[in-house]
Amino acid sequence: MNGIFDQLSIGFGVAFTPLNLLVAAIGSFFGTIVGVLPGLGPINGVAMLIPIAFAMNLPPETSLILLAAVYVGAEYGGRITSILLNVPGEAAAVMTTLDGYPLARQGLANVALSISAWSSFIGSLIGIIGIVFFAPVLAKWALAFGPAEYFVLMVFAFCALTSLLGDQPVKGVLAAMIGLAISTVGVDANSGVYRYTFDHPNLSDGIAFVVVVIGLFAVAEMLQMLENRLTGVSIDVPPSVRKMFNFMELKFTWWSTVRASVMGFFIGVLPGAGASVASAVSYAYEKKHYENKDPDAKFGRGDLRGLAAPEAANNSAATGSFIPMLTLGVPGSGTTAVMMGALSLYNITPGPVLFDQQPQLVWGLIASLFVANLMLLFMNIPMVRVFASMLKIPPWLLVPGILTISFVGVFALHTATFDLGMVVAIGVIGYLLRKLGLPMPPLVLGVVLGEMMEQNLRRALSITNGELGILFQSPISIGLWIAAAAVIVGPSLYKRFKAAK
Amino acid sequence: MALDDRKLGVFALALAAFLAWYGHSLEAAFSYEPIGPRAFPLAIASIIALCGLILTVKGGNRVEPNSQGANVRIWLMIAILSGYAVTFQLLGFIISTALMTLLVARLFGGTWIKALIGGVGMGILFFVVFDYLLDVVLPVGVLGAFL
Numbered sequence: 001m002n003g004i005f006d007q008l009s010i011g012f013g014v015a016f017t018p019l020n021l022l023v024a025a026i027g028s029f030f031g032t033i034v035g036v037l038p039g040l041g042p043i044n045g046v047a048m049l050i051p052i053a054f055a056m057n058l059p060p061e062t063s064l065i066l067l068a069a070v071y072v073g074a075e076y077g078g079r080i081t082s083i084l085l086n087v088p089g090e091a092a093a094v095m096t097t098l099d100g101y102p103l104a105r106q107g108l109a110n111v112a113l114s115i116s117a118w119s120s121f122i123g124s125l126i127g128i129i130g131i132v133f134f135a136p137v138l139a140k141w142a143l144a145f146g147p148a149e150y151f152v153l154m155v156f157a158f159c160a161l162t163s164l165l166g167d168q169p170v171k172g173v174l175a176a177m178i179g180l181a182i183s184t185v186g187v188d189a190n191s192g193v194y195r196y197t198f199d200h201p202n203l204s205d206g207i208a209f210v211v212v213v214i215g216l217f218a219v220a221e222m223l224q225m226l227e228n229r230l231t232g233v234s235i236d237v238p239p240s241v242r243k244m245f246n247f248m249e250l251k252f253t254w255w256s257t258v259r260a261s262v263m264g265f266f267i268g269v270l271p272g273a274g275a276s277v278a279s280a281v282s283y284a285y286e287k288k289h290y291e292n293k294d295p296d297a298k299f300g301r302g303d304l305r306g307l308a309a310p311e312a313a314n315n316s317a318a319t320g321s322f323i324p325m326l327t328l329g330v331p332g333s334g335t336t337a338v339m340m341g342a343l344s345l346y347n348i349t350p351g352p353v354l355f356d357q358q359p360q361l362v363w364g365l366i367a368s369l370f371v372a373n374l375m376l377l378f379m380n381i382p383m384v385r386v387f388a389s390m391l392k393i394p395p396w397l398l399v400p401g402i403l404t405i406s407f408v409g410v411f412a413l414h415t416a417t418f419d420l421g422m423v424v425a426i427g428v429i430g431y432l433l434r435k436l437g438l439p440m441p442p443l444v445l446g447v448v449l450g451e452m453m454e455q456n457l458r459r460a461l462s463i464t465n466g467e468l469g470i471l472f473q474s475p476i477s478i479g480l481w482i483a484a485a486a487v488i489v490g491p492s493l494y495k496r497f498k499a500a501k
Numbered sequence: 502m503a504l505d506d507r508k509l510g511v512f513a514l515a516l517a518a519f520l521a522w523y524g525h526s527l528e529a530a531f532s533y534e535p536i537g538p539r540a541f542p543l544a545i546a547s548i549i550a551l552c553g554l555i556l557t558v559k560g561g562n563r564v565e566p567n568s569q570g571a572n573v574r575i576w577l578m579i580a581i582l583s584g585y586a587v588t589f590q591l592l593g594f595i596i597s598t599a600l601m602t603l604l605v606a607r608l609f610g611g612t613w614i615k616a617l618i619g620g621v622g623m624g625i626l627f628f629v630v631f632d633y634l635l636d637v638v639l640p641v642g643v644l645g646a647f648l
């Protein structure tokens with residue numbers, strides 16, 4: 001118990017430095033804007049900022065705080081357009097439209113906005129408490145992992161991520177493999193052999209992770225926008241009698257918020273399932289839970305509980321998804337994979353030893369998540385109009401702005417024109433692959449984990465001189481293989497079971 | 502040309518063939534470990550080939566083709582971005598960004614006047630923000646004498 005307080009005080013010491021407070025505030029603000037803008041989600045915001053944070057020579061913990069603040073900020077921002085316009089600002093906010101928009105149409109827009117900000121805050125808070133208690137335990141357990149266990153763990157992460165995304169697992173596997181293939185480009189660390197470099201000097205260090213993410217999440221995204229050619233929208237926050245929710249409404253939604261937060265946290269910790277799954281599951285649960293009991297429940301027609309639950313869940317899931325990245329070094333979602341790539345720029349490899357070796361980084365991040373959420377709560381209630389007005393930025397200004405920021409970041413990395421050309425090429429390929437229904441998160445995970453996966457495999461096989469048996473030896477690996485098989489077979493079995501019923 | 506799963510499958514097979522063909526010759530001069538630099542890429546190539554085979558055989562999932570106008574816009578956008586990549590260092594940040602913004606803004610339906618003001622404004626504003634305020638060094642290019 002004492003240990004936790006010591007560590008938290010290290011964390012708050014880091015979080016309360018003026019630079020980190022400023023960065024958390026800027027990140028929260030920027031993140032909310034990214035969340036508000038339809039088509040841009042946390043992954044795009046984080047991808048754009050990584051190289052810039054690095055070029056500004058921010059220390060690693062500060063840069064991670066910035067990215068984390070953007071991530072949670074986007075989860076707050078996504079709800080604003082869901083409620084006001086019936087347009088989810090990002091994927092996890094889809095469920096928020098179901099009850100949020102009807103509430104706004106009943107003249108309760110401000111109540112809906114403020115109660116959802118509150119439930120987002122509670123969701124994050126429960127997620128943070130979860131990290132504080134579970135992460136160190138998991139990290140300690142993961143110390144027992146050898147190279148074979150690590151390799152199998154990564155296989156499990158891929159299985160979880162691909163089987164939960166979409167109905168065509170083949171495409172998920174293909175995406176993951178393309179990502180892994182990208183990671184093999186460059187000089188091989190063990191043997192010094194150049195792989196897939198074509199004797200080009202710019203490729204000898206491999207394809208930079210930042211180049212891949214910006215290509216996929218900035219350039220490809222803009223091509224997508226061009227296809228639909230969105231027009232700017234101007235909206236007003238409809239006037240309503242009250243600015244804030246009242247105590248009755250707080251009590252009314254309290255248990256839904258808490259239940260959804262706890263559920264969201266555990267869903268977030270699992271690799272693969274993220275904020276979008278969490279919000280959908282918790283909404284479905286609350287609806288089922290109350291529809292039999294409460295004759296006044298009006299889910300889908302403006303029930304405050306149907307608004308509070310998914311918002312709490314998506315924030316606690318976003319927070320919980322830091323756990324696998326921080327403790328195991330194996331991110332479970334696209335956005336945390338991108339963040340892990342950011343840490344690799346600083347030559348920091350997340351994993352169990354991080355808690356011992358870089359406590360200021362880990363606990364600083366955790367404390368800053370709390371600080372950023374507090375800021376977001378206070379920013380989001382009075383400043384809703386400011387954020388909503390961001391939608392007035394016309395696309396003809398927004399798109400070049402995003403492209404410029406992306407190019408600045410990529411160029412800052414190596415000051416190489418080659419990288420810029422590469423970003424455009426990867427963007428075009430990414431656009432085509434997305435059109436063909438290839439999911440992007442497994443691809444990003446492949447790029448991030450590729451080197452670690454290969455190294456662990458080779459190390460494991462060195463122990464047994466090439467014998468594959470070591471991958472199936474320890475109880476941990478066997479358990480992970482079973483879990484991996486379960487996540488692949490599980491969903492289709494469940495479907496069949498349901499159909500039979 | 503409409504895209505579908507069969508085309509994706511063919512692409513995957515081609516990628517696998519390339520990875521395998523190039524990866525086959527990867528050999529360490531002398532090696533301390535049982536698994537050299539070749540095994541991992543070849544394993545990936547075979548899984549990609551398997552996925553490609555499944556997709557090619559199954560086919561289907563035709564993607565709704567873009568409208569003619571959208572395709573023209575996308576080709577233009579790719580051309581503009583390639584131009585931006587090439588001129589970024591050559592002409593310098595301010596000029597290349599102003600040009601890119603002008604053209605992309607036109608593509609997204611901004612008027613010439615708005616696009617021009619937006620472009621010049623964006624070039625100068627971002628240069629000041631990044632180069633002077635945030636310490637991210639940007640190429641000055643042909644304006645080098647003035648900055």
